[in-house]
Amino acid sequence: MSNTETPQAGLDVTPVAADHPARDVGVIGVVDGTQDCTTTTFWVVTDPDASVELDDLVAVDQILPDGEALTHYGIVVGQQRLIEGASWSSDTVRVTEQTMPGETVRCAEVRVLRPYPERWVAPEPAQEVRRVQGDERARALFMDQMEHPLAVGLDAREQPVYVDFDFINGRKGGHVNVSGISGVATKTTSLLALLYLLFETPEGRRLLGLYADQTRALVISVKNEDLLHIDRPNRRCTGDDARRWQLLGAENPGPFTDVGLFVPPRPGSENVVPMSETRVQPGEVTAFGWTPLVFINEGLLAYILADADDALNQLSFVEQRVRTALLRWAWPAQGHPGAVILREPDDHPPTSFERAQRHVSGRQPRPAGPDGVLVRDFSELVEFIEARFDDEHQDFVGNLATQTIAAFSRRLSAMTTRLGHLIRMGVTAPTLDHQVTVVDVHALHDSAQRFVVGAMVERLFQEKQESGREPLRLVMLDELNKFCPNHGRSPLKELLVDIAERGRSMGVILLGAEQHAGGVDATVIRNASVKMVGRLDAGDLDAYRFLPPEMRERATLFVPGSMVLHQPVIPAPIPIRIPFPPFATAREEAVAAEADPGDIDPFALPGTR
Amino acid sequence: MFIEANPRYGDPYGIDDDTELEEQAVLLEDGEDVLMAHELTPGTLDGPIYFVDGVRRTDFRAHDVLDSGMVVRGLAGSFGAGAVCCTPGARPGFVGLDIQRRLLWTHGHAASLPQAGGWQWQVEGLASTDADQLLPALQRRMRDAEADLAGELATDGAVVVRDGPLNRLYGISAEVVGLVKSHHKTYLPADKHREVPAILARPGQRTSLFRLRDEAWGCFLRLPTKGRVSPWAGIVRIDVPASGGLERAREVADRVCALIPRYAGVAHTDPRAPANLQPIGALEIRLRHLLGDPAGALRAGRDAAARVDLAAPHTAASPSE
Numbered sequence: 001m002s003n004t005e006t007p008q009a010g011l012d013v014t015p016v017a018a019d020h021p022a023r024d025v026g027v028i029g030v031v032d033g034t035q036d037c038t039t040t041t042f043w044v045v046t047d048p049d050a051s052v053e054l055d056d057l058v059a060v061d062q063i064l065p066d067g068e069a070l071t072h073y074g075i076v077v078g079q080q081r082l083i084e085g086a087s088w089s090s091d092t093v094r095v096t097e098q099t100m101p102g103e104t105v106r107c108a109e110v111r112v113l114r115p116y117p118e119r120w121v122a123p124e125p126a127q128e129v130r131r132v133q134g135d136e137r138a139r140a141l142f143m144d145q146m147e148h149p150l151a152v153g154l155d156a157r158e159q160p161v162y163v164d165f166d167f168i169n170g171r172k173g174g175h176v177n178v179s180g181i182s183g184v185a186t187k188t189t190s191l192l193a194l195l196y197l198l199f200e201t202p203e204g205r206r207l208l209g210l211y212a213d214q215t216r217a218l219v220i221s222v223k224n225e226d227l228l229h230i231d232r233p234n235r236r237c238t239g240d241d242a243r244r245w246q247l248l249g250a251e252n253p254g255p256f257t258d259v260g261l262f263v264p265p266r267p268g269s270e271n272v273v274p275m276s277e278t279r280v281q282p283g284e285v286t287a288f289g290w291t292p293l294v295f296i297n298e299g300l301l302a303y304i305l306a307d308a309d310d311a312l313n314q315l316s317f318v319e320q321r322v323r324t325a326l327l328r329w330a331w332p333a334q335g336h337p338g339a340v341i342l343r344e345p346d347d348h349p350p351t352s353f354e355r356a357q358r359h360v361s362g363r364q365p366r367p368a369g370p371d372g373v374l375v376r377d378f379s380e381l382v383e384f385i386e387a388r389f390d391d392e393h394q395d396f397v398g399n400l401a402t403q404t405i406a407a408f409s410r411r412l413s414a415m416t417t418r419l420g421h422l423i424r425m426g427v428t429a430p431t432l433d434h435q436v437t438v439v440d441v442h443a444l445h446d447s448a449q450r451f452v453v454g455a456m457v458e459r460l461f462q463e464k465q466e467s468g469r470e471p472l473r474l475v476m477l478d479e480l481n482k483f484c485p486n487h488g489r490s491p492l493k494e495l496l497v498d499i500a501e502r503g504r505s506m507g508v509i510l511l512g513a514e515q516h517a518g519g520v521d522a523t524v525i526r527n528a529s530v531k532m533v534g535r536l537d538a539g540d541l542d543a544y545r546f547l548p549p550e551m552r553e554r555a556t557l558f559v560p561g562s563m564v565l566h567q568p569v570i571p572a573p574i575p576i577r578i579p580f581p582p583f584a585t586a587r588e589e590a591v592a593a594e595a596d597p598g599d600i601d602p603f604a605l606p607g608t609r
Numbered sequence: 610m611f612i613e614a615n616p617r618y619g620d621p622y623g624i625d626d627d628t629e630l631e632e633q634a635v636l637l638e639d640g641e642d643v644l645m646a647h648e649l650t651p652g653t654l655d656g657p658i659y660f661v662d663g664v665r666r667t668d669f670r671a672h673d674v675l676d677s678g679m680v681v682r683g684l685a686g687s688f689g690a691g692a693v694c695c696t697p698g699a700r701p702g703f704v705g706l707d708i709q710r711r712l713l714w715t716h717g718h719a720a721s722l723p724q725a726g727g728w729q730w731q732v733e734g735l736a737s738t739d740a741d742q743l744l745p746a747l748q749r750r751m752r753d754a755e756a757d758l759a760g761e762l763a764t765d766g767a768v769v770v771r772d773g774p775l776n777r778l779y780g781i782s783a784e785v786v787g788l789v790k791s792h793h794k795t796y797l798p799a800d801k802h803r804e805v806p807a808i809l810a811r812p813g814q815r816t817s818l819f820r821l822r823d824e825a826w827g828c829f830l831r832l833p834t835k836g837r838v839s840p841w842a843g844i845v846r847i848d849v850p851a852s853g854g855l856e857r858a859r860e861v862a863d864r865v866c867a868l869i870p871r872y873a874g875v876a877h878t879d880p881r882a883p884a885n886l887q888p889i890g891a892l893e894i895r896l897r898h899l900l901g902d903p904a905g906a907l908r909a910g911r912d913a914a915a916r917v918d919l920a921a922p923h924t925a926a927s928p929s930e
Binding site for chain 2: 085087091095096098099101102
């Protein structure tokens with residue numbers, strides 16, 4: 001099955017576009033002997049009638065002195081044309097005025113992908129260069145080295161490009177990082193596409209194996225409500241788009257089939273009402289939050305002070321002290337599910353947070369009374385803490401300076417309006433009951449967003465530390481620069497760096513995205529085995545040293561949907577295109593036909609609208 | 610056999626080989642003693658016009674000691690000939706580019722050099738015993754190659770402009786002319802010669818035809834120049850075959866002189882502009898490039914000589930010239 005002689009076996013499912021003439025097949029030129037041919041790059045003098053484009057895969061053969069045949073596979077990364085013999089710019093004018101001769105020469109720069117067999121010898125000048133097709137293409141792209149290939153995009157000629165899933169799932173490597181300027185939506189789409197191909201295609205589910213049904217993705221939506229629609233079909237996805245998804249292995253392209261949607265509760269509302277403007281039908285979305293009991297027992301106070309510079313001052317000492325004190329003082333409140341009774345402990349809990357956590361897990365509910373304060377929401381909690389500060393109670397204040405306490409107190413009060421509505425009775429933290437869980441935090445203040453991300457990821461990471469690598473937990477987080485910035489320290493940043501470093505062995509896989517890789521902690525970028533880069537801002541190129549210079553330059557001109565894929569197996573980055581998604585990534589894409597047909601989707605791939 | 614480096618390569622062609630005639634020219638087109646300007650309107654191409662030129666270079670010199678003890682001198686050189694074809698509405702292109710290499714010996718010697726690094730010189734033993742005749746012999750071979758190419762291109766309706774004087778005559782229907790850039794000798798009576806720059810007051814004018822020798826007549830043509838230049842700058846001599854009679858010569862001179870100014874060389878890119886026409890300048894660059902790397906030629910010669918079997922008998926072969 002895998003070794004059939006037909007050139008179409010397995011991979012070559014797409015016919016080359018009809019406008020490529022027949023002569024396009026085969027030899028395209030010869031290796032240029034006037035430019036250095038190295039083990040990494042060479043130039044091709046292309047035939048005048050050969051149609052050669054960037055990203056084309058080519059091959060050069062030679063016989064080594066010991067008689068072994070060597071083939072270099074490469075990818076076209078640049079082109080140049082000039083009139084040979086014209087040495088002054090004005091000569092060109094004379095050539096067009098037809099008084100001076102000049103011959104146009106066309107050259108293409110090729111970056112070597114793979115010498116096969118692996119002998120590190122430069123290509124031979126003047127050898128014929130041919131186009132790579134069929135089974136050979138798989139070899140050029142190291143498919144034979146990939147134990148678990150997953151198609152993630154299409155190349156310029158609409159053939160699938162694969163990544164080795166072992167470099168995503170933690171076996172050989174883990175984590176995916178996507179960079180690119182905002183506004184073209186490519187980053188989110190490419191990560192969602194990856195999830196889609198994993199969860200919604202037979203091949204993806206085969207890669208997930210026994211754990212396919214237990215694998216979970218947590219998608220944190222930071223920009224708008226767009227991601228609350230991925231469970232609905234995209235009405236702008238054309239037949240052509242669907243065909244492209246089929247090339248990637250999606251048998252019946254459509255929406256994500258198993259999605260849980262969470263939004264924050266509406267602030268100021270007595271009842272818990274989900275805050276969403278685009279998903280308003282009852283039951284469509286669930287409001288999330290944390291009860292005071294969970295907040296205290298899980299030590300989520302740490303993520304209240306998640307601003308990058310908070311860790312630089314003494315505030316973290318106050319936070320640790322208060323966090324531990326609350327844990328030691330808290331009993332579940334009888335008759336008020338989720339609320340706590342805070343009272344001075346009489347059961348000698350340990351003083352370290354982790355040990356106290358185990359100690360309090362067996363506490364029975366207590367009724368509210370004169371010896372205990374009932375705390376039902378965040379403002380009551382803040383009130384209680386303030387009162388202990390006023391008492392200068394040793395458990396809460398310790399030896400900390402009054403000014404530091406005051407600064408902490410101010411910080412805490414400010415949080416009441418920002419995230420007070422998230423910590424209350426009657427809510428639960430988002431649960432990963434579905435394959436994909438979208439948690440929308442876009443409407444929250446930055447501090448609240450950091451709190452939510454910290455609280456959820458912390459729990460997920462804790463859970464996975466106690467179990468094996470599989471089933472995987474995929475965490476998709478955009479705007480990493482906000483949560484894990486390049487400068488400063490914060491509990492959230494430490495958590496994310498920890499995941500980047502250790503998460504892959506525990507099956508916690510970070511699918512991160514940011515506008516500019518330089519704005520994100522370098523450890524997180526470095527630990528991502530698979531990197532994708534969309535359109536780059538010309539000023540940011542330094543952070544992308546994993547791309548060769550010509551690819552960096554080119555990435556400043558990418559259209560939406562175009563990405564460069566960089567993975568450990570293939571030494572050169574491969575440009576790919578992500579087809580327009582079959583699941584809705586905006587409200588307009590989800591709602592039925594009466595929506596404004598005139599609004600142009602900036603996201604659309606060229607030629608598909 | 611021993612190889613010595615040639616002290617200079619890339620001899621500019623044409624300067625030292627304008628084989629001029631001693632006898633004084635006779636004015637004939639507009640009557641005896643009349644040298645006047647002919648106003649021409651710029652012509653348009655209605656068929657191909659070819660510019661033919663050649664370049665040559667001494668690759669290295671050699672000497673060989675015969676068994677008799679006699680020393681023979683040799684010269685290895687490369688030469689090329691080619692043409693630029695200009696046709697209406699198309700970008701000019703190179704045609705007939707041909708590079709040849711010769712190892713010329715005095716005394717009819719015929720020792721050859723094996724091929725080395727892609728270089729191969731064809732051996733010819735000259736009858737002459739004078740080493741100074743080797744370079745002119747190379748020059749003649751280049752001129753012959755040019756003449757052969759011009760002959761091939763001179764089909765009906767084609768205009769062929771050869772760089773340098775006409776050294777061969779072609780059929781009566783072909784419009785083949787020579788273009789002489791440098792004026793080493795005066796053909797006209799001294800007073801007439803002095804008047805030429807003044808007579809040709811404007812670019813595109815030509816003088817009356819005068820008789821250079823029995824087979825060829827000539828006229829001066831002023832090409833466009835820019836800025837303040839010396840009186841003779843921009844004046845070239847056009848040689849026309851005489852075999853078709855005066856009317857035919859006049860026709861050819863008018864047609865060709867109306868076409869050529871358009872191709873005048875550009876001063877800032879070519880020190881020999883405007884007389885070195887743009888197609889000729891580009892052709893020389895291309896041909897010189899095709900001669901190959903001069904240092905590579907010397908290296909190949911040395912490598913080849915080192916491989917020559919010194920035990921082979923050194924006897925003079927039958928001379929070819």
